[in-house]
Amino acid sequence: MDNFFVKVKQIELLKKEVLMPERFWGEHDGVDFPHVVLAQQFSREHLIEIFSLASILKKMLGKGKMVDWLYGNIILTLFYEPSTRTRLSHETAAWRLGARVMSSENAAEFSSAIKGETMEDSIRIVSAMADLVVMRHKETGSAKKAALVNCSPIINGGDGRGQHPTQALLDVFTINEHFGKVDGLKVAMVGDLKRGRTVRSLAYMLSKFENVEIIFVAPEIAQMADDIKEHLDDNGVNWRTEYDLAKAASEADVIYMTRYQLERAETEKERHMLEEVSKQHVMNRKIAGLMPENSIIMHPLPRVAEIRWSVDQNQRAKYFEQAENGIYIRMALLTMILKPEKANELLNLH
Ligand code: CP
Secondary structure (H helix, E strand, O other), X not given: OHHHHHHHHHHHHHHHHHOOOHHHOOEEOOEEOOOEOOHHHOOHHHHHHHHHHHHHHHHHOOOOOOOOOOOOOEEEEEEOOOOOHHHHHHHHXXXXXXXXXXXXXXXXXXXXXXXXXXXXXXXXXXXXXXXXXXXXXXXXXXXXXXXXXXXXXXXXXEEOOOOOHHHHHHHHHHHHHHHOOOOOOEEEEEOOOOOOHHHHHHHHHHOOOOXXXXXXXXXXXXXXXXXXXXXXXXXXXXXXXXXOHHHHHHHOOEXXXXXXXXXXXXXXXXXXXXXXXXXXXXXXXXXHHHOOOOOEEEOOOOOOOOEOHHHHHOOOEOHHHHHHHHHHHHHHHHHHHHOXXXXXXXXXXX
């Protein structure tokens, strides 16, 4: 009960302080924008608006360009788990927008977590220092917990096996940019769907669109969890499981490959089994060649061996551009959260 009242007070304060326009607000399961915690907190309209702003920023703010819109803001990247893309693209976005960045890139070892400080206490403390916190944590649900105690907006950079909403935003942005739409597309998700948070967030986000079809390509040990399948059923999304990657490749508009998350195996035996099954679904030149002409191959990265390097030359390989799009999606979010009037101005101008 305490948390609820604290949250309402904080959200009211944020609304007052940043003059957040109502239309940017989304709510799901007690979590509101400007916190970015769950993929399902965004409405279709919010998504279109974020994609429009990211598209404008992609044209305006490439390498070598900087603006001062976020001057005066300090952004903290607090990462209890390793990252290359999520942390550095948030930091790049912050620098290009004129904010200053503080980073704790190995917070599990080099913050007071090692002395037993709870994540919630750490968040309370850093909220007095930073205007926005991007956090990655090994515990599922940690971002929501942080959002409920936090005075500064929280961006979930990945919480255990839970979610990775900014990854889903950049994924769907990339799909929308390539096809000019998301409605009516067939997306095959391949690999460790059980332990991967990116595919969970992606499935939630795709369910906001019309007539999307999802194919889950994984062995039983790595199949998508039932809560996601139930969510898709409840939202009228067609989905099926498929073991044969070649069959899925021949019909999908998007093949979304993922890595087997060996580090999340609970026993040595499970780890060994995952290593074995990871060899079953590999994107190579032959499989890529079966895909429709205008289809794309995506991957949240890092990849290990599930996409052969030879596929990088294929016109359908989209994963490096997809990763770059993360900078523009994160620029759009930072601007909407910390300088909404600038976001409005850019959206009205273009
Ligand atoms: N896609 C992704 O989350 O990559 P990192 O782990 O490098 O941040």
